[in-house]
Every structure is written in C-alpha cells, then in structure tokens.
Amino acid sequence: MATEQDRRWAGSMPDAYDRYLAPSVFRPFAVELAARAATLAPRRVLEIAAGTGVLTAELLAALPDAHVTATDLNEPMVRYGAGQAPGADWQQADVQALPFDDEQFDLVACQFGVMFFPDKPGAFAEIRRVLTADGRLLMSTWGPVDTHGFAVALMAGVERAFPADPPAFVAAVPHGYPDVSKVTADLAAGGLELVAAETVTLTGHADSAAGVAAGFCTGTPLRMAIESRGDLATATAVVGAEMTARMGPGPVSAEMVAHVIEARPARS
Helix, strand or coil: CCCCHHHCCCCCHHHHHHHHHHHHHHHHHHHHHHHHHHHHCCCEEEECCCCCCHHHHHHHHHCCCCEEEEEECCHHHHHHHHHHCCCCEEEECCHHHCCCCCCCEEEEEEECCHHHCCCHHHHHHHHHHHEEEEEEEEEEEECCHHHEHHHHHHHHHHHHHCCCCCCCHHHHCCCCCCCHHHHHHHHHHCCEEEEEEEEEEEEEEECCHHHHHHHHHHHCCHHHHHHCCCCHHHHHHHHHHHHHHHHCCCCEEEEEEEEEEEEEECCC
C-alpha cells in the first residue's frame, strides 16, 4: 500500500517528471487511452491523478467538444499541469473525497494513478458516486515490474546504489497493483463492474537511460527514499550509470506492459 510520502510530489519534482518521464513512459499510453475515450464520446470528463497533464492534453485533443476537469492530490502538479494543458479546468482534489456533486461526469479517466490510492474500494466508490448511471471509468495500471524494461534497469541501478537497503518504491507502488482479478474485486467493492480489461504492450523511447534515471530518482517519490539513505545527486549518477550499462548509451527503447480497464456503475 502506498504511504502518504509515496503520494507526494513537491518542489522541482513535477518538472523532472515531465521532462524525463512523460515523453518516454507516460505519453505512449496517454495517446492510447485518449483514443479509447474518444470512442465513448463523453461530454463531461473528470481526470484523476492528472499529474503534469500528459493524459489531459491527449484528452483535450481527442475530445474537442468535451469539458475536461483535471485533478491531482498534489498542488505543485496542479500548477504545473495547468500550464501544460490549459484547456482543462484544473483543481486540487483527493480521490478519497472528491469535491463534486453526484452523477456529474460521463467519463472518469485515470492513467497510472490507482496504484497510489490508499483505499482503493473507497476511491472507486467515490468515482461511482460522481459518474452518471451510464458513465464509464477508464484507467490503466502497470503490469508486473519485470514486464517494464525501464523499471527493470532502474531497479538494478537502485540496488547498485544501495546494496544493503534498496528502496522498494518502484516494485511496491507503481508496479504494486498488477493483478486484474484484484482490481476487479476492488471495483466491485466500490460499486463498479468490469466492462473490459486488456493487457497492452507499448514501446517507450528516451534520449538516454541516464535521463530516465534522473526522472525516476528526482521526479517521483523514489526521491524521498533516496534522500533518506544518502546523497541524491550521487545516487542518481550511480543509477544512471547502471541503466546505461544495461540499456546502452544514446537513445534507448523499452517495452512496457500495462492493463487498461473499463468499468461502469454496477447494474442491480
């Protein structure tokens, strides 16, 4: 389960996240998820855990006639995302207590945010509450950590930097919710029923493995785990060197596996 620290982005983290991780790790899936959203033709969209606006921008492009409300728990992410995708209405919000009226949205979208929800059935119940009776939830969650090429190299780098006590954040949180049967059970506990679940494999491209290392080490909550153990710059350099040794210098690519889930309010 994610801790409160695991859910927090602060200071310069959004910039590092958007610069190094958004293009290579998150945008390929954002394009894919937005295309799915377009087939549903929603008019009122709520995005949860919108981060720096990677999916938000794709939703705005794919749904030009929809009203998009983008939210994130972290105020620095909201500020940054509003600058990246200004066509949406941005506000700070916690999925565990959404500040919206009942049945307000035709679509709720969440890309790689559900793993951070401390009470997943409770969060799904809130999503159910704000969805219209015929609305949909579209969300994605990472597959097992060994199915994500960047994450495998990253974990090897973290273990090299901290052999006695490597931070477990990557495997425990971002890749800690890969079981679709568990997701389905949590959805049901929150009043939602599974419509479809598809495992999707896409390829991410980055200018360098060291850049991906910098993104994870300085732009995600892994940063706090590193800083509690040692010097951030030194550790980031070690992780980057190990990732480069494994993936090669210059531009790099990696396959990434995720589950894309569509759900709707349960029919009694």
